[in-house]
Amino acid sequence: MTPHQHLRILLERRVPGYSLEADFYHAQSILDIELKAVFEREWVLAGSSSEIPESGDYLTTMIGQTGIIVVHTEDGTLRAFQNSCRHRGSVICLESKGHANKLVCPYHQWTYALDGELLHAAEMPKNFDRDQYSLIAVNIELMAGMIYVCLANDPPDFSGFRREVEPYIAPHQPARCKVAFETSEIENANWKLVVENNRECYHCAGSHPELTYSLTAFAMPDDPRADTFFSELMPRKAKDWDKLGLPHVAVPGGQEFRCIRLPFINDALSMTLDGSLACRKLLGDFEDPDLGSVRMFRVPNNWNHFSSDYVLHATVNPISPDKTLLTTKWLVHEDAVEGWDYDVEHLTAVWKATNRQDATLAQNNHKGTRAAGYRTGPYAESEFMLVDFTNWYAAKMASYLTQQETSQIHLTSVSS
Numbered sequence: 001m002t003p004h005q006h007l008r009i010l011l012e013r014r015v016p017g018y019s020l021e022a023d024f025y026h027a028q029s030i031l032d033i034e035l036k037a038v039f040e041r042e043w044v045l046a047g048s049s050s051e052i053p054e055s056g057d058y059l060t061t062m063i064g065q066t067g068i069i070v071v072h073t074e075d076g077t078l079r080a081f082q083n084s085c086r087h088r089g090s091v092i093c094l095e096s097k098g099h100a101n102k103l104v105c106p107y108h109q110w111t112y113a114l115d116g117e118l119l120h121a122a123e124m125p126k127n128f129d130r131d132q133y134s135l136i137a138v139n140i141e142l143m144a145g146m147i148y149v150c151l152a153n154d155p156p157d158f159s160g161f162r163r164e165v166e167p168y169i170a171p172h173q174p175a176r177c178k179v180a181f182e183t184s185e186i187e188n189a190n191w192k193l194v195v196e197n198n199r200e201c202y203h204c205a206g207s208h209p210e211l212t213y214s215l216t217a218f219a220m221p222d223d224p225r226a227d228t229f230f231s232e233l234m235p236r237k238a239k240d241w242d243k244l245g246l247p248h249v250a251v252p253g254g255q256e257f258r259c260i261r262l263p264f265i266n267d268a269l270s271m272t273l274d275g276s277l278a279c280r281k282l283l284g285d286f287e288d289p290d291l292g293s294v295r296m297f298r299v300p301n302n303w304n305h306f307s308s309d310y311v312l313h314a315t316v317n318p319i320s321p322d323k324t325l326l327t328t329k330w331l332v333h334e335d336a337v338e339g340w341d342y343d344v345e346h347l348t349a350v351w352k353a354t355n356r357q358d359a360t361l362a363q364n365n366h367k368g369t370r371a372a373g374y375r376t377g378p379y380a381e382s383e384f385m386l387v388d389f390t391n392w393y394a395a396k397m398a399s400y401l402t403q404q405e406t407s408q409i410h411l412t413s414v415s416s
């Protein structure tokens with residue numbers, strides 16, 4: 001049986017509303033297809049424009065196995081390229097961030113302009129045409145300072161996401177931030193289990209004492225499980241935010257993205273251990289610190305929180321079926337002074353603890369799905385975002401298979 005046939009069988013017998021079969025979490029052949037069907041076709045968060053404010057600044061990231069360079073060019077625009085030399089394919093930029101007037105491959109020093117054009121290649125034959133060897137460009141979209149990139153030749157529409165989400169994000173002005181701290185951690189779990197874990201707060205009460213001091217486990221303003229406290233708090237805060245012109249109602253993101261502003265509990269102003277502000281200098285032009293947080297995610301692998309004082313970006317990238325890289329960045333106002341406006345420990349304590357706890361949960365989940373007796377299990381009502389995620393994922397994989405089969409039929413009929 002080919003990997004495509006195997007996947008087709010798994011997709012056909014999948015029961016919506018249930019967790020995925022073990023092979024989805026453990027088979028290398030499934031991950032190989034996911035890299036093409038999902039990661040090479042979707043918009044992925046690469047970073048924040050505030051990380052590369054000057055001409056020549058660059059950052060690097062990974063989409064699956066493909067390295068990406070995002071560079072701030074001389075004309076002020078941001079461009080993205082595959083981090084792979086056109087000579088023999090070496091990685092060009094080795095650091096996660098840097099500054100360069102030109103991009104020079106460390107192997108044989110082929111040298112590229114910031115717009116990707118090949119400027120110099122020593123010892124090549126006379127008829128060598130440099131114009132044919134520019135860096136491979138990657139689609140890029142900038143939304144309120146958030147840099148999304150997509151490897152597809154024909155990327156999915158970005159405009160609906162931008163239209164719905166930007167009004168929520170823009171007031172926090174992520175472009176006028178700086179990264180105060182970042183972490184990269186490898187979790188011993190399949191990337192989908194890491195994402196699934198992020199999409200529900202069913203586990204929060206049992207696992208996240210630090211996070212649940214400020215964050216409500218209720219995902220919707222009209223959550224039927226909501227207690228009296230939340231039912232009274234939500235409409236009161238909604239009124240305040242209406243006065244400030246800050247949108248808060250959940251956007252119609254379907255299965256692809258979610259964006260909503262929800263209040264903190266316990267009179268918290270920020271996601272910190274005691275609910276106090278993580279940074280005295282508020283983001284953007286905010287004067288009111290009590291803004292709850294905008295929670296935003298988009299498929300396949302990015303989630304974010306925006307409070308009045310800091311921004312948290314998180315992305316996951318699969319390394320292997322059982323290893324996933326989680327990158328987390330904490331951003332504060334660009335003028336905030338460390339030690340005066342913010343303390344890194346206070347800023348990061350909640351999400352560092354939460355990430356640690358989530359890594360253990362995802363690892364346990366991953367291990368448990370290896371059991372001979374593992375059977376797919378039903379999602380709870382509060383896990384509706386997992387239903388969305390797995391449905392979206394299955395549809396994406398199925399449509400890729402269909403496209404491949406169609407092009408195979410086409411190829412066969414052309415050659416016969």
Ligand code: FES
Nearest residue numbers: 085087088105108
């Ligand atoms: S691989 Fe880059 S210069 Fe040779």
Ligand SMILES: [Fe+2]
Nearest residue numbers: 197203208358
């Ligand atoms: Fe969690």
